Structure formats: C-alpha cells, structure tokens
Amino acid sequence: MSLIIAYVGKKGCVMASDKRRIAYFGEKDTREKLEEEIYSGVIENDKELKERSDELNITLKISDDANKIRYIESVIVGEVSSRTTFETRRKRIYGTTNGYQIIEMLGSEITHSENGESAIILFGNKVSKSIANDLISKKWKSTFSLKYMGEIFENILGEVASKTPSVGKKYDVMIVHPEFDDEDPQKYLDGVIQRDVQLLGKWREKLKSDLLEQNETIQLANKIINEGNIGVISVTDGPIIQVTLNENVQAYDTNWKQLAKPGEDVVMISNQEDIELGDKVVIENEVLCIERNKNSLKCDIILCNL
Structure with missing residues (x-):
C-alpha cells in the first residue's frame, strides 16, 4: 500500500x-481477493473499496x-x-x-x-x-x-x-x-x-526481548493465587511475622522479580495479637489471612503458584 x-x-x-496504510481484518482468502482487486486496478477509489470490503465481510483500518x-x-x-x-x-x-x-x-x-x-x-x-x-x-x-x-x-x-x-x-x-x-x-x-x-x-x-518479557509477565499473572494455602508462620516479632511458603507457592515483587521460592520465607504484617507459630496462612475469598481465626494479613508481594 x-x-x-x-x-x-x-x-x-x-x-x-x-x-x-491499510490493515485488513477477515478471512485470509477474501483478504487476498480484495488485495488483488486493488492491485489490479479493479477498485479505483475509497468509496468502491469500502463497498467491496463490506461485500466480502472484511473490516478495514485506513490511516x-x-x-x-x-x-x-x-x-x-x-x-x-x-x-x-x-x-x-x-x-x-x-x-x-x-x-x-x-x-x-x-x-x-x-x-x-x-x-x-x-x-x-x-x-x-x-x-x-x-x-x-x-x-x-x-x-x-x-x-x-x-x-x-x-x-x-x-x-x-x-x-x-x-x-x-x-x-x-x-x-x-x-x-x-x-x-x-x-x-x-x-x-x-x-x-x-x-x-x-x-x-x-x-x-x-x-522488541523480541520486550515481547518475551511481556509473555513471561502474562504467564506469571495467570498464576496469581486468589484462593488456597500459602504457608505457615515460622517467626513472630510483634506485628511482623515470617511465613514459610508451601512447596507450590512462590513470591514476586511488583516488577515480577522473584523474591522467594517454595520453602523460603517472606515477611507479612498483622494488626492482631492472636498469632501462633505454625498457624496456616491462606487466601480465602481473595483475602490473605490466618486460617484459624481469619485475622487479615498484609504484604507488598505477589503470591503465585509454581
């Protein structure tokens, strides 16, 4: 074009x-037919192009x-x-x-x-x-x-x-x-x-590197945990706790850099005092909490399945 x-x-x-610049959206055979009619001179102006593309059920984007x-x-x-x-x-x-x-x-x-x-x-x-x-x-x-x-x-x-x-x-x-x-x-x-x-x-x-990075980000985003077991509390220090991740859970920062692998510890914060070592941490109804008492937890990481 x-x-x-x-x-x-x-x-x-x-x-x-x-x-x-013209972009065509439709079946391959009909796109090729339309292009051939344009290149051979059968279609002579924009009006005829629009009418013919409608007949062939092809959507055009012309700029x-x-x-x-x-x-x-x-x-x-x-x-x-x-x-x-x-x-x-x-x-x-x-x-x-x-x-x-x-x-x-x-x-x-x-x-x-x-x-x-x-x-x-x-x-x-x-x-x-x-x-x-x-x-x-x-x-x-x-x-x-x-x-x-x-x-x-x-x-x-x-x-x-x-x-x-x-x-x-x-x-x-x-x-x-x-x-x-x-x-x-x-x-x-x-x-x-x-x-x-x-x-x-x-x-x-x-461009290739960016596309690969975008693809990896999409794949990781599809693994974000909205429901399920996360790990167990292994250390408590007032409102700050450490959670050992389950064998199928990993953690990333907001730039999708991996922070913790399965079996490693991540830091979370609780505003409640009822915390015990060994408490299970879960996500229920998209809320991160302690399974035993439903006390909510906060963290600045992304939790994903392996």
Whole structure:
C-alpha cells in the first residue's frame, strides 16, 4: 500500500511518498481477493473499496499518517514492507548525490542489493507504478530543478491517489544535495546503510526481548493465587511475622522479580495479637489471612503458584 518516487543524479536526490496504510481484518482468502482487486486496478477509489470490503465481510483500518521516507545524514531512505505471521520483508532505497542503493531484507538480514549513479526509481504495486510511469514520461524533464521535481512528484502522487485507493492523498517530499569531493558516494552509502541496518537489528532484538518479557509477565499473572494455602508462620516479632511458603507457592515483587521460592520465607504484617507459630496462612475469598481465626494479613508481594 505504497508509492515512492525517487530521482537520483548529479543534482542530488528527491524522494516523495504517500502516507497511506491499510490493515485488513477477515478471512485470509477474501483478504487476498480484495488485495488483488486493488492491485489490479479493479477498485479505483475509497468509496468502491469500502463497498467491496463490506461485500466480502472484511473490516478495514485506513490511516494516512505512515512515514515511508526519512533522512539519515545526507541520504534519503524510502521503504516499503510486507509482513507475514513470522517475519517482515523490506525493500529500501538509499539515495544521495550521484548514488543510490536498493536493498531487500528479510528481518534485519540483507538478501539482495543493487546500486547505481542516477535513475528514477518507483516502489509500489503494479497499478500505482503503471499510472506513475505514464505521468512521469509526460511531466518530468532532467532539466528541472530539485525543488520543481519534488512538486512534479507530489502532483503525480495526487493523480495516482485519485485512481487507486492503494495510495493516499497525503504526501511527504524530501530533498538532499550534498557535494562529494574526494569521497565516493557509494562508499558513503555503504557506511550509512551499515549503521542503519545495525540499528534495525538492535531494535528487533529489543522488541523480541520486550515481547518475551511481556509473555513471561502474562504467564506469571495467570498464576496469581486468589484462593488456597500459602504457608505457615515460622517467626513472630510483634506485628511482623515470617511465613514459610508451601512447596507450590512462590513470591514476586511488583516488577515480577522473584523474591522467594517454595520453602523460603517472606515477611507479612498483622494488626492482631492472636498469632501462633505454625498457624496456616491462606487466601480465602481473595483475602490473605490466618486460617484459624481469619485475622487479615498484609504484604507488598505477589503470591503465585509454581
């Protein structure tokens, strides 16, 4: 769901993109059918897209706030991506004065690359690229200034958006024109791409770590004890008592850091004087208390099953 247009040459680099993102919710077969109708040009505008999605019982979430191009130093980067259940495929163009590189990635691993000094490059689906190509051949000239090229690209995006809902009506246009004296633009691009891909790898590792941590938290949360035996009182010191946890009970702090394993002691507080060594501590009706007399207890820990 993207259209990115890029010019790279001796004047610099101009890149323009729409900002549309569409999410589909429904049966896999009907989602694929709808996408095919969009990409082939059968569906020509947002109204037809809404009507067809209703016919196929597909829910759509359409937004026009995606950032598909960005600056890195004296380079503009454009990206289109597709996501599967297990992985993300990316296609990127890095453009600057007298140089561009196109890379394809699976996750954060580069699977294909190509480069050149000058070109007009299009990223998008079949119908959007076909319309854009026709318009570029009519409107664009190499003698144009970078600023005017950006205006031409923006006009092209607007015309494409009027003929296919795969392209939105909001756009970004970016321009760079650095001067390279002794440095080869391709070597400069190599360095920028290496840093950018490394940053993506670190981000993916952090995301993976965060997801694993969230999953662990969810699993622990499902083990919180709302009813059952907790342990026995092993030490009393006025209102402060120590409870030895049962063999299937463990304790965590509010950040889900383990504080005590089964058989180890935790600290609790009682406001009642009727406390005896060996008293059973339980949770009844979600209340932590002494089983014998139902005196309530307080603690700042989370009690979970093993």
